[in-house]
Amino acid sequence: MSYLLTATCALPAAGAVLTAALPAGSDEARRRTTKAVALTVSLATLALAAVVAARFEPGGARYQLTESYSWIRSFGINFSLGVDGIGAVLMLLTAVLVPVVMLASWHDADPAQNPDGTFENRRRTQAFFALILAVEAMVIVSFLATDLFVFYVFFEAMLIPMYFLIGGFGDRAGGPDSGAQRSYAAVKFLLYNLLGGLVMLAAVVGLYVIAQGQGFATFDLPTLTSAIADGKLVIDPTAEKALFLGFFFAFAVKAPLWPLHTWLPNAMGEATAGTAVLITAVVDKVGTFAMLRFCLGLFPHASKTFGPVILVLALIGIVYGALLAVGQKDIKRLVAYASISHFGFIIMGIFAFTSQGQTGATLYMVNHGISTAAWMLVAGFLISRRGSRLIADYGGVQKVAPVLAGTFLVGGLATLSLPGLAPFVSEFLVLVGTFTKYPVIGIIATFGIVLAALYALLLYQRTMTGPVKAGIEGMADLKVRELLVVAPLVALTLFLGVYPKPLTDIVNPAVDATLSQVHQTDPAPAHPVAATSGGEQK
């Protein structure tokens, strides 16, 4: 038994504790130490995650590098970790994005200086970076957990650091009542997700009691799924539906799926750009990931029963999110609604029950994470320069800050799935996968792409082109630190757009395993060659 996975989770957790304990101070040197420590830890975590991904053999067992430690014997709970293809790429995405987010938020948590020269809250910097590392640790545990209870615990617990990140650290572009709006957003985020999590708790307890009654007093996911697949563990259909809904509700709030999405625009609008990226690109992915792993694996029949309903909700989310994005006045809220539309695509891909759809959905999670991070972080740089989130306050930025405008354009084009950029591959796979089974839904979903072009290009046109607006004239272009943030994201977007094979190779076996759990096969041909290489489809 190797300790690699535990180390990957424990490193950011230990880093969070260490960062929180670093001496506070108002002087720049101490703050820089704090940030350097946090960034180093996140980079080391990335290195570990890369080692995990490198040691993962796509053709091997379903869960690899498994570890298990007894935790709460009374309930048969083990701290079990294992990595499958889907978990591996999402863990990698998290590990890539966290250092990027830290670098992008470098000065977001510097304590504000009072008029008399004193500092208001001298531990702000320590708290901010410690909370980010705590979120990273909990998200990675969620992606690696093969014990349902462990997953639940960290799925819920990550709300707390996230809540403090949203409520405690906003961008400085808000109005006079930004504090009140921010705490409203934080509370809304927490209550929505907590309600979802508590409903899931009832379902987790219910599943355990049913399994216990049939001799499976365990939360071990492989044991439960194989027992369910082999018919050794029989859940009565009504109970299965109820349990499925309990799980799905929590994941749909987290993802978020229309109509449970309303917390996302508030949270992403009020939080710093870095936190917003953490929410939409990292934490929300746990929701869609969990649909794939838990809903489908544990409740195959109910998943099939509710599949069409969920597809319709996802479809509504795609169109609704895109339409609202078109109408937004606030840049960050626009990105949030665009994300809601994208989450619709991801969920659609999952519940179309085709291998293209699910491979596409998994790729979509990664690509959306990268492209939205680029778009949102550049938007954050823009907002911090002008001090406003309103689209109307901008105009002609490309004349004064061409690099900023250019990277913003790349982010926008990636969001609208321009062929050649990474999101195109995944969106195409999701649409094809849906279309082969549900042609009507596939066709309607295509309108989402048209609307995406509308909101992404309109945003660019309104903010970057045209005459230079007042307050924009002296705007500085991207600094070295900011370029360091954007460059890897743009590079990944381009690379994965042209050559997605490394990802699809890892993801495909896991998707096939998931699909076989729901007893679904693709409509002919059984395993399309196209799914392994998106590049050929252009």
Add this chain to the structure above:
Amino acid sequence: MSAVHTLWLGAAGGNSPSIPAPHLEYGQLSPMLVVFGAAVVGILAEAFLPRRSRYTAQLVISLAGLAGAFTAVIVLAAQGYGTTKAGLLAMGAVALDGPALFLQGVILLSAFVAVLLYAERRLEPRINGSAVDAFTAQGATVPGGEQERQATTAGFTTTEVFPLTLFAVGGMLLFPAANDLLTMFVALEVFSLPLYLLCALARRRRLLSQEAAVKYFLLGSFASAFFLFGTALLYGYAGSVRLSDIADAVAGTAPITPALANSTQNDALLLIGLAMLAVGLLFKVGAVPFHAWTPDVYQGAPTPVTGFMAAATKTAAFGAFLRLFYVAFPGLRWDWRPVMWGVAILTMVVGAVLAVTQQDVKRLLAYSSIAHAGFILTGVIASNKQGVGAVLFYLLAYSFTTLGAFAVVTLVRDSKGEATHLSSWAGLGRRSPLVAAVFALFLLAFAGIPLTSGFTGKFAVFQAAAAGGATPLVIVGVLSSAVAAFFYIRVVVLMFFSDPQPGGPAVAVPSAMTAMAITLGVLVTLGLGLLPQYFLDLATKASVFVR
């Protein structure tokens, strides 16, 4: 008169058999005896020691007594009295078994922490050079009167609180161990009377404190009367107050005497008696609809006493509740279950919903304790072995968290004493990040966030309830948890995300005693959240009642 029981005839007939001297197992009763002994020594110290040395003496006596009793509990448990050697003591009046020992341990530990809070003398400003605590200078003086002023300026303190607390603890130790209804009633009174007094002894806001005590006393007396009446009716039904005899009579396995044959036909006696007992106990645990006293009393009582009541009274009362319903009425589940379901659902919902509107942190914690009583009731209703273990664990977890939370409340002060109005807690996180973070941890534990003890406890009771077929209760439980989370989060928002008010309260620096109480609360809250296995095992092992 043919229905008169033979027992009564024997007593009334004149040819009374000689009453045998009771045989007492002093060693096995030692936890209670030590505490009562320490209480008596405390009274003597109060009478004979000079005023200046009383505080130290009382503190030493109390802590030594509680520690000694706890040691006795540990020794008894280590000798197997919780499991294999469990049995009845004092001619069947007291049970010595797993639940009794576990709960006695929890009560003693809570009392130990509470005594540390009682003895805190650094928070109140010194009066003429003498340090004073949270209790009034002289309980008998009229609030605002001349005598009170004199007593206060003389720097008097009410050191009687220590022996009073020890007597209450003694009663609480007996309550969950009582094996017949009369012993249970005596224990109820022994721990209630000192509590009524303690509630009235606040140094600040004395009228509020006395009002709380009067309310608690009046309602508590009613509840006691109900309990006693219920005992009488059950005696009329079963011909015995012994819990196991009642169980036999209910099950129809008791040896049939003519009198018993007649009375056991009468289910009205049984059901009304049972209902009245339940009223008495539900009052003590603060379950809806018998909860009305809780907010007023929690708010008015001196905060250390509130913490003590919230932790220890709840533990003792739920212990008695478990014993009554698992030993005396196991066969009657279908009669009492629907009612108990209703009570549990009401308790969870009302506690959570009413807490949302509270503006005072002590009242908020009071409603939160009501909601928690509801969660614990779901475990009681599970009526299986898991349920008992889960309730025991929950009580342990909740006691330390609630004591810690009230300890933090004592620290946040302005010139008028504790600043309990929620608005004055705004921005606490910016001024005193550590204290605010600790309080936030306790609130998150109350809300049942994973990795805290609150989650483990909640998971355990819900799991037991679901296994016991009470799925609707679990669903109501999670939904009211979500409502409850709202008001806990509201306080967190206030502390961390609101701007501090000018002239708001400051966090006083306590002595090592309060600091120890809070640290213990934090450690237990995190410990039982992260590594609960040992204590879950202990609770499971301790979950078998002796009959």
